[in-house]
Amino acid sequence: MAYTPQFYPGSTSVGINRRKHMSGNLEKLRDIPEADVVAIMGHRAPGADYSSTHPPLKEMGEPDCPIRQIVTPTAGAAAGDRVRYSQWTDSMYFAPAIPYWRSYWGAINCKGCDPGTLSGRQIIEARERDIEAYTKAQYDSEMTDVALCSMRGCTVHGHSLRLEENGMQFDMLSRTEMGADGNVYGIKDQVGIPLDRKINLGKPMSEAEAKKRTTIFRADGVPMCGKVGARKYDEAVDALHHMWELRSKWGFRPE
């Protein structure tokens, strides 16, 4: 029987969503044009050439190395692109993704990337044309709700603050705005430099929808222990206790 990775335990909706994020088996909710994603990232003008740090690998004449023969380089690495980043901030108010799960998604599903997890933000670094593809995948999938998640290269605070009146995550630099038509528009790139046009990111999720798709355990949403008052805790807690036990007791081996 073929092995199927299990990724994450638990039968709560959050556990199921976490498994979806890690497996990369995500629903596509929107299709933001590649040029728009590139504009929001702000590293190069849409259509401009990629800057490079070395010549294409084919021209470089690589050394005879068995690992290089086994591993196919990504498109960005083969072309010698610069390493660029995209950084996300997800609201604690039931955003679909959280920094750890963006990192798990990146580490498991994205080749040649370097995810960095912080308390309120999550950064992925990769070769430029690779990171553009990974960022577009994040934008288009259910990992992102355009009101509760936004790409922020700097001044990321907002994830732990209350939402604004219109349901948007607070942003000191106002990189996104809620339009009169109910769509969210990107008006600045990820570091706060105004764009030459407004980018339509689509409609945000309703509160119920965000709670359905979230990967955040919350006492006022889905608690980590599972159903309140149930005879048995959810498997996620059992697994967590098990890992804690292994780390605490047998991780400590003074010899």
Add this chain to the structure above:
Amino acid sequence: MVTTSDTESIQVEITPSRYLMPATAQRLLNEIFGNGGIIRITIHGPNLPRSVPYGPGRGAPIAENRDLLIEVAGQAFELCVKVGRIRLELENETFLPGLKAACERALPFTFQMKRGKFFHTRQTITDYAKYGKVEDTRILGLIDPRAKKDRMAVLSEVQVTIDDKEER
């Protein structure tokens, strides 16, 4: 048994469940003012800079954070923060039910109202370093200790003082 006097001033903190847009903040503050009995009041929330403070886009203007003028009790002033919390001191407890009703009228969502002590009564070292000896003790607790001195805006019945010369 401890008995409390209903003639002493009380301090209240109002925390709406969302950050307020300038129009809602103006409506709420005017409702609170209409209720009367205010000795002092301060608004609190995250800073709204006028230009990107750091990063690759440093210095780029943030047009959305400029000219956020609101008019409260006939006095116009510019918001420098996203209003998230209001702390005030009332003359006595009799104004409290009216305050709650004012918040219910002005806010389209839930809010929390807490009684407690929110303004300090003695000068801190920061207060002293910035302002010297503060004569009017009502100002204590209204000043953001981390704000620059020229950023302070104090509204009183006499005049409005807004010292905000530099664009940041």
